[in-house]
Amino acid sequence: MSSPRYKSQKTPKQTRFHPRNRHQGQYDFAALIDADRNAGNVALGHFVSANPYGDLSIDFADAKAVKALNRALLKHHYGISAWDIPDDYLCPPVPGRADYIHGLADLLIAANRGKPPKKNSVHVLDIGTGANGIYPLIGSHEYAWNFVAADINPDALANLQNILQANPQLDKKIELRLQKNRNHIFHNILQQDEWFDLTMCNPPFHTSATEAQSGTDRKWQNLGKPALSVDAKLNFGGQAAELWCDGGELAFIQKMIQESQTFSTRCFWFTTLVSKAANLPAINAALKQAQVLQSKTIYMQHGQKQSRFIAWTFLNPVQQTAWAKMRW
Template identity: 45%
Template structure:
């Protein structure tokens, strides 16, 4: 029986181009069996709206493809779909290859900073296991920060190659994270998407119920998104966060080769490119990514 494939048009080097083999993955992570169902097309799948199911799938994928034996996140934290996260890493690898005679630079001398590493530590895991890069991950939420540290501590391949730093100033992005005389080849970021808790919950209700103007209350907000904080929202949402990131980047132009971030809202791209033009960047570009029906973009710039 064929297995459902939630991935389409992924990067050519993405390890998740083929259908998920749920029989094989269930042998690697036996608890996955409890979440596997057969859909109307007689394809094996899981409910991708169920965070616990996605988490168990991630554990199986991380064991099979990235040799990560110990990975877990608190229930309230975002559970990242691994194929899309891997795509971001592969595309920035292509960008770094341009300055390396077309060859992707590998090894610990390549240093990457992940802004908002999250409890999952997923980008550093993929980046190190694929290319051997060393990572610094910043995080403002203490619980997420501690969980990311626990992941690196319990996996020997990550322990010496990924450093997690707590950002004590929620209004700063690079300050006190990029240390004096420290150099990075690439900065990556998956910024907060929403401008408020209420907006985040409204979108969640819309996705699961199909009701465009569903009413919500403050209790629902707290119960549904307790602990996620800046993973999902910040004042002004994605546009405000990236505007601040662009502004701060000019003060680190001599320490960072490339700055980058995901941009979820297509309508924000032109505004952000205009902001980059105002600070006289040497180069900027937008890379389009597609995963199934989802389209996102990587915004890159350098001085």
Template identity: 50%
Template sequence: MTILAHHYNIKYWDLPKGYLCPPIPGRADYIHQVADLLADNNSGSENKKPHVLDIGTGASLIYPIVGSQSYGWYFTATDIDPVSINTAKAICEINPNLKKLVTVKQQKNPKNIFKGIIGEHDYFDITVCNPPFHGSMQEVLDANNRKQSKLQKNRARRNPNGQANKFADAKNNLNFGGQNAELWTEGGEFAFISRMINESVDYAQQVNWFTTLVSRAENLKPLDALLRRVGARQIKTINMQHGQKASRILAWRFK
């Protein structure tokens, strides 16, 4: 909250228990990278503020907060979860600087991404998305247990005389927040982004740039092949690094 208050003039921000609290610097980097993408490609007119579509905004509303307050962009923020939607709306209502720039809209059909959100006369300069990473809740739990085990070993090495077992109970508890839709989707990240790519074809003339985070580098090659098959005219991969965590932005357009 301190970062949001200091850098983005946010007076109120709170999350329901168990919902994902995002690492703000990494999310801000995504917004700054897509700002460069828009600037490099002269998106929109000089007198028109970009309109951004955030797919899966979550209860945190983090991309609209960073983008609207850093660049004055307009945002439409979407999610399938009603609690996330109500929380995001509350954040906008209580922060007047967001209320003027951010619209929150629920995706009623979890099988759709753009359909039901992009209206017939809508136009977006760019879309952003942090897709669910895992393919099942079991994958989430397995990944968490591996991380907890690694943390235990690191602590034991740093404190060989301590009681490493006191951390054992944590293995069965997630060390991060997040609802099912925030953490996993059937088929994982690749399936979600593939669905996004296929659906983007229907909105090729209503969106200048489609973008999404890609956590797994091995997904880039097949996603690039899919984009070429559906007729994307430009495809870009933007690499990002935050400490030991590497990720990348996949961007495409049909114009």
């Protein structure tokens, strides 16, 4: 059996998280272990050891270790208790997900004459929140935003409800909504006489289950370990709706842009992550066809990996100014 493949505790020099991101530098494993000390035999401390370079770390090919690290990060940095997800659901990287939140905050600050909106004044719609609810959990803590967390999977929302019940401070900050029609994104979720300052989404990016499994296999190979079983493959798998849809990421985002036209005056900034840079030209073409008045591509750099999200609005400058004055 090959030895575990570890990642160093130290953040690579080329990592450039957002300046307000709490996850700068290296993991403080002593503090994280202390934050997760009451998690029994799955506590983070059980998975931490010295890597070949002498630094404390975990085996990032071990799904239980990664989940424990996420739980400790959310507890230590954001005050979230009892975070958990079922074994077959997507386990998000907390530091990178936080960057999306901070990038969205920058959009609001720029639209509000360089000042953050007042606390509790911002309303955000998270499309496809998943069982982990990572964006509402971080955004409500960092900026006191209010969230509607939407998903097509009732089991995912039930798990997120369990997390919210363990964190009563979030009871009035995060509302859960089930999308009953998988052919819709905003329809059935946005209610009458309801306005959002932001929408956000981490869309499914594969076109099929086979393509999603190939991506999972590549992740295992990059960690130096074969996918030994179906259960092992699912460590990086996630539910079908989290990973793939007909047409993949591009079709999903094109649908999102098309539907956003119906709610053009009900949201300031529509946004979504874009995993594949090759999809940007087609996405920009869809934005042009939808006659959006302004769009932006915001880049995020995490080590050697570059990610991005796009943002678009149908509001003209006068409407944008009026929106900020009325709401923030």
